Amino acid sequence: MTEADPMRLLAVHAHPDDESSKGAATMAKYVAEGVQVMVATCTGGERGSVLNPALDRPEVWERLPQLRAEEMARAREILGVEQEFLGFVDSGLPEGDPLPPLPEGCFALVPTEEAAAPLVALIRRFRPHVVLTYDERGGYPHPDHVKTHDVSVLAFEAAGDPERYPDLGEPWQPSKLYYHMGFTLTRTRALHEAMLETGAESPYAEWLATWDPARDMSHRVTTRVPCAEYFPVRDAALIAHATQIDPHGRWFACPMDLQQRVWPTEDYELARSLVDSTLPEDDLFAGIRSEVPVL
Numbered sequence: 001m002t003e004a005d006p007m008r009l010l011a012v013h014a015h016p017d018d019e020s021s022k023g024a025a026t027m028a029k030y031v032a033e034g035v036q037v038m039v040a041t042c043t044g045g046e047r048g049s050v051l052n053p054a055l056d057r058p059e060v061w062e063r064l065p066q067l068r069a070e071e072m073a074r075a076r077e078i079l080g081v082e083q084e085f086l087g088f089v090d091s092g093l094p095e096g097d098p099l100p101p102l103p104e105g106c107f108a109l110v111p112t113e114e115a116a117a118p119l120v121a122l123i124r125r126f127r128p129h130v131v132l133t134y135d136e137r138g139g140y141p142h143p144d145h146v147k148t149h150d151v152s153v154l155a156f157e158a159a160g161d162p163e164r165y166p167d168l169g170e171p172w173q174p175s176k177l178y179y180h181m182g183f184t185l186t187r188t189r190a191l192h193e194a195m196l197e198t199g200a201e202s203p204y205a206e207w208l209a210t211w212d213p214a215r216d217m218s219h220r221v222t223t224r225v226p227c228a229e230y231f232p233v234r235d236a237a238l239i240a241h242a243t244q245i246d247p248h249g250r251w252f253a254c255p256m257d258l259q260q261r262v263w264p265t266e267d268y269e270l271a272r273s274l275v276d277s278t279l280p281e282d283d284l285f286a287g288i289r290s291e292v293p294v295l
């Protein structure tokens, strides 16, 4: 790796705060190693809720879109990443039976070909070697997360093709595409059991009780990035999204040192690769770094 051509990582997320709960320690680690890291945030999180009881007040709800942009700016600084909003409107999480229709004009309703355009332009401008996104189920059943997956896959495939989106800049083909696999049954069980061993109450008990093993992704993990020393940076970035996270809630109920000891990695599935690397991997840039001449 030379100074003239550093490695570049692009993480595509649905809402402000997703970058701090999925892959944040990985990003902080790579930033510390001199990798350029960019977060693309598809929507402004306009239809989110105030999830921190301490801030659940009318004046906070009124200013939510603006507050979320301010929170994102703080998280961006803490993580040391660049970040851009792609300009789509949050679809909200539909609730009820039957589910209500999605609001007109929201991100999830934009045709994927059109919704991928700003991301294709960003890939051609930022020229990432690695792109991170969610799996085909969105990792979480929110229509914006599924859409984020769809536009990421389309943009990964189209950005290097001069015949697609010809007006959006010089073609650039990223080398690897990964899906977040941070919340596997294996990891959750390991943390749960370790907490019980210490005699503490486990924040995962309820979650595990309702977990459908058929939906577990453990077997898909190809790549585990050691990043435990950056877990505190991850938590600081998450807390910066003050309207979105309860600092006394389940997210923070598992002691830091236990997490660092029991599960010191963030995990991914290598979904597409244009380079050779040996699986399992511990580096998102495996197979890419070696192709850059070392001066």
Ligand SMILES: [Zn+2]
Pocket (backbone or CB within 6 Å): 014, 015, 018, 142, 145
């Ligand atoms: Zn989200």
